[in-house]
Amino acid sequence: MQNSGYTIRSMAERCGMTAHTLRYYERVGLIQPVGRAHNGHRRYSDADEAWIHFLHCMRATSMPIREMQRYAELRELGDATSLERRKILEDHQAGIAAQIVELQQAHALLTHKIANYKKIEERIRIDRPALHAPEVVCELESAGELESVG
Amino acid sequence: MQNSGYTIRSMAERCGMTAHTLRYYERVGLIQPVGRAHNGHRRYSDADEAWIHFLHCMRATSMPIREMQRYAELRELGDATSLERRKILEDHQAGIAAQIVELQQAHALLTHKIANYKKIEERIRIDRPALHAPEVVCELESAGELESVG
DNA sequence: CCTTGACTTTGAGCGCGCTCAAAGATGTAC
DNA sequence: GTACATCTTTGAGCGCGCTCAAAGTCAAGG
DSSP: SSSSSBOHHHHHHHHTSSSSHHHHHTTTHHHHHHOOOOOOOOTOOOHHHHHHHHHHHHHHHHHHHHHHHHHHHHHHHGGHHHHHHHHHHHHHHHHHHHHHHHHHHHHHHHHHHHHHHHHHHHHHHSTTTOOOTOOOOOOSSSGGGGGOOO | OOOOOOOOHHHHHHHOOOHHHHHHHTTTTSSOOOOOTTTBBBBBBBHHEEEEEEEEHHHTTTHHHHHHHHHHHHHTTTTHHHHHHHHHHHHHHHHHHHHHHHHEEEEHHHHHHHHHHHHHHHHHHHHSSTTOTTTOOOOOOTTGGGGGGG
């Protein structure tokens, strides 16, 4: 068909995935059969790139392949499926919002625990001034104490 | 040993996981062999719960089991491993920060695309006033146009 | 002509993190 | 006594999302 466009390799690089994954996505219907050069090699267009970027973005935020397949199918059917597709995106966006909250909580917990470790390290430095025998372990607190923070 | 403490079932509920997963975590060394009632059933303490909550939090933010195992091993060795453990947590926290950025970008992209879908739906409503034949599809824009947003 | 390299296809394999099946022990209720 | 629920163990199975192996085609370079 066409000899212009991105090779599978360069498209994979541009989108931060492997050529394997691009072929896999085409196999499972996430990407429509893409244009080919005269030798049968895939040639990706800019429109393909935009779509693949979108796919990557959804995957990177944990949308299951199944749901992406459903979305891709609806997309093939045209604007009449707008509402359905919008629902998918809204649901996923809500999931993302929840994920962000969870990540922020974990981030805060880690800040707390890391500060606690710094304290422990400080105490060790005081209790063992200029002493470096790794066998001598200070039992400053129970193994579980740090976990009672979160 | 003891007959007080949480059953595996209640602990699973408290921590938002299944009893299967709790046993699995114990098998792979994420949880130290826990106390037992006289009949051999597991009994979890509050200290266990704090640790399990922490495990759950790390898993929920995509820390691999392998890394959690490493952390758990170091924890068993006591305060001498503080620095190493802190490094694990700091690395994971950095990963979380990156994840949050990625999620926020995806969230913004979805806001944009959802708005676009609303426009399309509005146009359909105008072009087909009070007409509800699902076969009549308005080809308002190419299938790929929406993807060129991101 | 022959090698090299980038691609093609199909189908199989893999790592992760559970998840479950099977068979058995124990405690409570009727 | 006997049903029922809840737990125990071990080892196998599974769903997801790739990832790769094998064998083949084609074009360019030496």
